[in-house]
Amino acid sequence: MTLFDDKCGRCGKPAQIVGGANPRCWACARLDSQERRADVLAGKVKWGPWHYRPDNLTLVHDDGYDVDLERCRTSAEVLDWIAQVSGKDVVYDEKDVGHLVRALDEMLGLQARLCGGGQDHTIDIPALLRPSKQAPAED
Numbered sequence: 001m002t003l004f005d006d007k008c009g010r011c012g013k014p015a016q017i018v019g020g021a022n023p024r025c026w027a028c029a030r031l032d033s034q035e036r037r038a039d040v041l042a043g044k045v046k047w048g049p050w051h052y053r054p055d056n057l058t059l060v061h062d063d064g065y066d067v068d069l070e071r072c073r074t075s076a077e078v079l080d081w082i083a084q085v086s087g088k089d090v091v092y093d094e095k096d097v098g099h100l101v102r103a104l105d106e107m108l109g110l111q112a113r114l115c116g117g118g119q120d121h122t123i124d125i126p127a128l129l130r131p132s133k134q135a136p137a138e139d
């Protein structure tokens, strides 16, 4: 197999992103990403037992426990939530914690906006999670 042999699974044009289950051209990869973000912000995505509630900006576990994303503005605040859930080890196992980290990463873009290179930034959570707007750049 040579590079660019695969066709985009969405439009049929030559795919630049190959090797995975869903070969894509750059344009369709961008559409996939935008659609995924729209689904995330609409609360249609699940990360293990966690899902996002757009009406109150929380990540909610199937058991009802919720993480308030408006209190995830800094690295320390995000880490505090992770440690909080991890510390409830009678209730939540490693998978619960791992899925929460994945959810926080996808919702907030941890390295891109919060902690990249070990530098702490502050996120405007309501602006970031507003469905109609593009995600703002880091501060």
Ligand SMILES: [Zn+2]
Binding pocket: 008, 009, 010, 011, 012, 013, 024, 025, 026, 027, 028, 029
């Ligand atoms: Zn395509």
